[in-house]
Amino acid sequence: MNDCLFCKIVAGKIPSNKVYEDEKVIAFTDINPQAPVHILIIPKKHIASVADTSELDMDIYARIMSVGKRLAEEFGLKGGYRLVTNIGKDGGQAVDHLHFHLLGGRTMGWPPG
Ligand code: AMP
Ligand code: ZN
Numbered sequence: 001m002n003d004c005l006f007c008k009i010v011a012g013k014i015p016s017n018k019v020y021e022d023e024k025v026i027a028f029t030d031i032n033p034q035a036p037v038h039i040l041i042i043p044k045k046h047i048a049s050v051a052d053t054s055e056l057d058m059d060i061y062a063r064i065m066s067v068g069k070r071l072a073e074e075f076g077l078k079g080g081y082r083l084v085t086n087i088g089k090d091g092g093q094a095v096d097h098l099h100f101h102l103l104g105g106r107t108m109g110w111p112p113g
Contacts, residue, residue, distance in 0.1 A: 006046075009022070017029040018026035027071060035105050036104070037102065037105040040101060040102075041068055041071070045060065048097065050085060050100055068083040075105075081104030083100055083102050084103070096111055
């Protein structure tokens with residue numbers, strides 16, 4: 001996807017503060033952090049959102065959860081954390097490339113805004 005911001009980050013055309021990479025996903029710090037730890041975990045492959053995921057790509061979610069757990073340990077989020085994805089306009093999604101937010105280092109509120 002030529003015009004996708006996160007595809008450009010995957011390709012290294014836009015710089016990011018990468019904290020994890022494997023053959024399927026990368027993770028980097030959010031440019032506008034909403035918590036002391038705010039990391040985005042994304043598939044290297046362009047998938048617009050959960051709503052656009054094919055059955056064949058479901059393994060990506062297992063990988064993202066596993067990377068989220070690992071990063072939460074690495075970043076010392078012992079008290080808990082939030083691992084969430086926004087879907088579509090009403091879900092608050094601004095970048096149309098699937099991403100999970102790993103948020104931690106403070107107490108989260110509920111319900112989210
Ligand atoms: P969402 O609203 O769920 O689509 O989240 C998009 C997230 O991407 C926001 O938290 C932004 O701060 C973050 N973001 C946008 N551009 C960049 C960038 N170049 N590097 C890192 N994070 C970004
Ligand atoms: Zn993309």
